[in-house]
Amino acid sequence: MSINQTIYIPLFAVSVLFFCYSCYQRLQLISLGTSENRTDRAGARFAKMLTYAFAQKRVVQRPFGLNHSLLFWAFLLLALANGEFLLEGLFPSVSLALLPTPLHYGLAYVFDAVSLLTLACVTIAFARRLFFAPDYLGNEYSSPRSGEALLILGMIASLMIAFFMLHGAQIALGEAAASRPISALFGKVFASLSVASLESVALASWWVHAVVLLVFMNVLPRSKHMHILTAIPNTYLCSLEQPNTQLREIFEKGQRFGVGAVEHFSWKDLLDSLTCTECGRCQDVCPAHITGKPLNPRRIVHDIKVNLMANGPTLKDGFSGELPMIAEEQGEGTSSEEALWSCTTCGACVNVCPVLIEQMPKIVKMRRHLVQERAEFPEELLTFFENAEQRSNPWGMAPADRGKWSSLLGERPFSVDKTEYLFFVGCAGAFDTRAKQVSVAVATIMDQAGITWGMFGKEEVCCGDSLRRLGNEYVFDKMAKANVEMFIEKGVSKIVTACPHCFSTLKNDYRQYGLELEVIHHTELIEKLIQDGKLKLPRNAELGKTIFHDSCYLGRHNDTYNAPRNVIKAATGNAPAEFGRSRENGFCCGAGGGRMWMEELTGERINRNRVSEALEQKPDTLCVSCPYCMTMMEDGLKDLGNEQVQVKDVAEVVAEALMPKQ
Amino acid sequence: MLVISCIKQVPDTTQVKIDPVTNTLIREGIPFIMNPYDTHALEESLRLRDEYGVRSVALSMGPPNAEATLRKACAVGVDDAILISDRCFGGADTLATSCALSAAIERLSQDDNLAIVFCGKQTIDGDTAQVGPGIASRLSLHQLTLVDRIEHLDLDQRTIQVRRKLEGRYEIVEAPLPVMITVVREINQPRYPTVPMRLAAEEIEVKTWDNSVLKLDVETVGLKGSPTWVSKIFSPDRDQGEIIGDGVTDPEGTAQLLIDKLLSKDLLAV
Numbered sequence: 042m043s044i045n046q047t048i049y050i051p052l053f054a055v056s057v058l059f060f061c062y063s064c065y066q067r068l069q070l071i072s073l074g075t076s077e078n079r080t081d082r083a084g085a086r087f088a089k090m091l092t093y094a095f096a097q098k099r100v101v102q103r104p105f106g107l108n109h110s111l112l113f114w115a116f117l118l119l120a121l122a123n124g125e126f127l128l129e130g131l132f133p134s135v136s137l138a139l140l141p142t143p144l145h146y147g148l149a150y151v152f153d154a155v156s157l158l159t160l161a162c163v164t165i166a167f168a169r170r171l172f173f174a175p176d177y178l179g180n181e182y183s184s185p186r187s188g189e190a191l192l193i194l195g196m197i198a199s200l201m202i203a204f205f206m207l208h209g210a211q212i213a214l215g216e217a218a219a220s221r222p223i224s225a226l227f228g229k230v231f232a233s234l235s236v237a238s239l240e241s242v243a244l245a246s247w248w249v250h251a252v253v254l255l256v257f258m259n260v261l262p263r264s265k266h267m268h269i270l271t272a273i274p275n276t277y278l279c280s281l282e283q284p285n286t287q288l289r290e291i292f293e294k295g296q297r298f299g300v301g302a303v304e305h306f307s308w309k310d311l312l313d314s315l316t317c318t319e320c321g322r323c324q325d326v327c328p329a330h331i332t333g334k335p336l337n338p339r340r341i342v343h344d345i346k347v348n349l350m351a352n353g354p355t356l357k358d359g360f361s362g363e364l365p366m367i368a369e370e371q372g373e374g375t376s377s378e379e380a381l382w383s384c385t386t387c388g389a390c391v392n393v394c395p396v397l398i399e400q401m402p403k404i405v406k407m408r409r410h411l412v413q414e415r416a417e418f419p420e421e422l423l424t425f426f427e428n429a430e431q432r433s434n435p436w437g438m439a440p441a442d443r444g445k446w447s448s449l450l451g452e453r454p455f456s457v458d459k460t461e462y463l464f465f466v467g468c469a470g471a472f473d474t475r476a477k478q479v480s481v482a483v484a485t486i487m488d489q490a491g492i493t494w495g496m497f498g499k500e501e502v503c504c505g506d507s508l509r510r511l512g513n514e515y516v517f518d519k520m521a522k523a524n525v526e527m528f529i530e531k532g533v534s535k536i537v538t539a540c541p542h543c544f545s546t547l548k549n550d551y552r553q554y555g556l557e558l559e560v561i562h563h564t565e566l567i568e569k570l571i572q573d574g575k576l577k578l579p580r581n582a583e584l585g586k587t588i589f590h591d592s593c594y595l596g597r598h599n600d601t602y603n604a605p606r607n608v609i610k611a612a613t614g615n616a617p618a619e620f621g622r623s624r625e626n627g628f629c630c631g632a633g634g635g636r637m638w639m640e641e642l643t644g645e646r647i648n649r650n651r652v653s654e655a656l657e658q659k660p661d662t663l664c665v666s667c668p669y670c671m672t673m674m675e676d677g678l679k680d681l682g683n684e685q686v687q688v689k690d691v692a693e694v695v696a697e698a699l700m701p702k703q
Numbered sequence: 704m705l706v707i708s709c710i711k712q713v714p715d716t717t718q719v720k721i722d723p724v725t726n727t728l729i730r731e732g733i734p735f736i737m738n739p740y741d742t743h744a745l746e747e748s749l750r751l752r753d754e755y756g757v758r759s760v761a762l763s764m765g766p767p768n769a770e771a772t773l774r775k776a777c778a779v780g781v782d783d784a785i786l787i788s789d790r791c792f793g794g795a796d797t798l799a800t801s802c803a804l805s806a807a808i809e810r811l812s813q814d815d816n817l818a819i820v821f822c823g824k825q826t827i828d829g830d831t832a833q834v835g836p837g838i839a840s841r842l843s844l845h846q847l848t849l850v851d852r853i854e855h856l857d858l859d860q861r862t863i864q865v866r867r868k869l870e871g872r873y874e875i876v877e878a879p880l881p882v883m884i885t886v887v888r889e890i891n892q893p894r895y896p897t898v899p900m901r902l903a904a905e906e907i908e909v910k911t912w913d914n915s916v917l918k919l920d921v922e923t924v925g926l927k928g929s930p931t932w933v934s935k936i937f938s939p940d941r942d943q944g945e946i947i948g949d950g951v952t953d954p955e956g957t958a959q960l961l962i963d964k965l966l967s968k969d970l971l972a973v
């Protein structure tokens with residue numbers, strides 16, 4: 042078979058040049074972003090890339106993920122076959138046949154088998170998109186049956202078929218070795234054809250394969266299949282922060298605060314937007330989206346991409362773009378303010394994305410802009426911001442009353458040589474009626490176990506969690522500095538908190554302020570005390586059937602899943618029942634990300650959704666580990682008119698097991 | 704055209720306690736805030752500035768540390784902030800305060816045409832609601848108190864129409880400029896400072912005017928110019944209440960009992 046090189050060589054050259062040009066254009070767009078260091082700790086990055094890109098850890102967690110993962114591996118192998126194919130067109134003498142025969146035959150066999158596998162996977166993918174696509178694959182701007190997706194699958198299928206026909210005809214002609222089992226089958230079918238017909242079949246198949254391959258290569262950078270090129274680097278460049286805490290801002294004149302236009306995002310944010318595979322998994326787990334809010338994390342990422350594409354050309358020329366990144370109304374390429382304010386920062390999206398896209402941090406960045414540059418936010422936050430700044434607690438209670446909850450326990454000041462732990466009570470624990478009972482339970486448990494602890498009392502100030510998640514970084518920054526200074530001044534080295542928000546903020550966010558302390562959540566402390574035999578539980582707490590709700594900031598953000606469960610088991614004699622969505626897949630109560638201080642007017646209430654899920658298991662006691670979850674679960678139960686189920690913090694469960702039997 | 708907002712730095716009274724023994728305010732460690740009603744006066748002056756392009760100036764009388772409160776006014780964008788501060792102004796009651804503020808306003812209106820002086824309806828530490836009207840009398844301004852809405856402002860014709868929020872009714876009043884307006888909370892939602900504005904406010908110079916500027920007769924200012932003397936501060940004794948009825952077994956009957964009781968004490972009207 043001889044290829045007409047006067048046609049092929051120019052075609053090949055144009056395709057490659059165009060492909061390079063498309064990639065260059067995309068790189069230029071990415072380079073519009075602000076700087077961010079994502080190349081440190083190469084070892085850790087490499088490990089992430091192996092786990093998430095090559096081992097496809099998250100991809101395979103869903104049905105059909107395996108299908109994708111097989112396709113991925115097949116692609117890598119077939120890249121070799123296709124490389125050889127393209128080269129052979131340029132230099133007809135270059136071919137696998139140059140290799141030692143066993144290797145040549147071996148490779149030919151593998152390529153043939155893998156092509157069959159690919160064809161099977163593509164057929165399944167096709168059928169899935171056409172006949173049993175999951176809901177989350179589509180949304181208002183994209184359908185599972187989108188032309189683009191089907192086109193790509195169609196192209197892959199035709200590549201495989203052309204590949205088999207080409208080699209089949211060559212085998213029938215006696216030009217190729219018969220070490221290709223599938224192609225050989227095609228060869229058998231073609232056996233009756235004349236030599237001339239066989240040659241035309243081979244030639245036609247070759248050209249089909251070549252043209253489709255070159256077109257495919259050029260479709261990639263211009264479609265969501267860009268992820269074929271970017272997913273692997275994207276996993277390498279991912280955030281190594283666990284949890285994904287927002288970066289600090291520098292408060293100096295002339296600085297910009299937050300992200301108000303697409304070019305304010307970092308280059309990595311922009312790379313994320315071009316990497317999104319539109320798999321819809323983040324949309325499927327987002328509590329805001331599920332309950333009918335206008336937020337969809339996939340949409341956030343998609344809108345950044347659309348905005349970048351639309352504004353890119355003018356931005357490259359040094360002008361600002363026309364399409365707004367944030368506006369009151371949502372539009373393609375524009376996120377709505379309501380969407381941004383709907384996020385509970387639960388982290389479910391970040392945790393599920395197969396290519397490690399960081400959706401939630403982008404939302405916080407845009408909130409920062411709204412709060413700090415525009416002073417635009419839902420009305421109810423004004424009171425919250427002022428209370429937090431002026432009185433250092435969300436309710437605007439008198440700071441002097443912070444220590445009052447412990448009046449029955451006597452004075453318990455922290456002092457570096459007399460107390461081991463600082464009990465950082467937190468605003469809820471100090472002021473919220475229900476959470477105060479939890480504070481007492483935690484204190485009682487520590488006393489029983491002989492732990493020495495003290496607190497700052499009226500000197501304690503808010504940790505600033507909600508402020509930070511709401512984008513009020515300026516006030517958060519002041520609070521964090523004040524707290525860190527106080528911890529250092531008082532010589533604190535170990536902190537126990539009764540709130541996952543304080544816990545995560547002190548432990549993770551404050552690290553950015555140079556504070557590395559041992560911070561422990563009360564459920565972890567109690568677990569340790571029971572394990573070490575320091576805390577003896579004389580009886581089982583009689584709370585009927587229990588079920589445990591994971592707090593996002595304890596669970597997903599800090600990977601603490603077992604401690605609360607083990608403690609409940611130790612205190613009641615039975616392991617708690619599990620929600621359908623639990624642990625990594627836990628569903629937010631609706632209060633994180635500062636949503637605690639905001640109205641929830643659109644769609645179903647998130648806490649209602651969660652409480653209904655609990656009630657499916659018919660529990661007697663719903664256990665929580667967070668004061669916000671406590672409020673949300675209690676409110677949700679009231680909302681549903683349920684008066685039988687009680688909500689208890691894990692510490693209260695333990696305190697009950699400590700009480701003498703009546 | 705000039706619009707002035709008078710703001711006062713007050714102790715955060717939710718945090719102020721009265722020492723039961725000495726009957727004095729325990730002010731130690733209590734943070735100062737901008738009098739909440741004044742935040743609305745300030746906002747209204749800024750709103751008019753944004754809408755009509757008038758000059759918005761914030762004015763405060765107090766000790767040197769009251770500069771912090773004026774800085775907050777700068778952070779939301781006033782064009783100028785002036786602190787009236789002098790040892791001899793200390794200990795002023797509402798009369799002496801309104802005299803000093805009036806002198807400053809008079810001075811400001813020498814270079815600019817005064818349209819409106821905004822004050823909060825009262826302060827949360829003194830609760831007298833006298834300083835605004837005091838300024839109006841000293842300067843012969845028309846006084847419009849308890850305003851919850853500016854209905855109409857005509858800077859050319861120099862007239863203003865406002866709505867006053869009174870108990871159980873509203874009153875629409877018209878007056879020629881210049882006027883003194885005291886505002887209630889409902890008039891607006893104060894703006895939140897942006898970070899760039901806050902950072903800029905840190906560098907703004909808050910002008911301080913002492914008596915060498917105002918040149919007031921020292922007998923009319925400060926403690927000397929204050930006819931009011933505080934003889935005693937105390938928290939009133941509260942009578943021990945009583946428990947009536949039983950809300951658990953008989954909620955309706957108990958509610959009725961409560962209503963009767965309130966009616967008998969003239970605390971409820973039918």
Ligand code: SF4
Nearest residue numbers: 327384385387388390
């Ligand atoms: S963090 Fe949670 S609420 Fe926010 S976008 Fe992601 S999944 Fe949705």
Ligand code: SF4
Nearest residue numbers: 317318320321323394
């Ligand atoms: S952001 Fe990630 S999880 Fe969401 S649709 Fe894109 S690839 Fe899928």
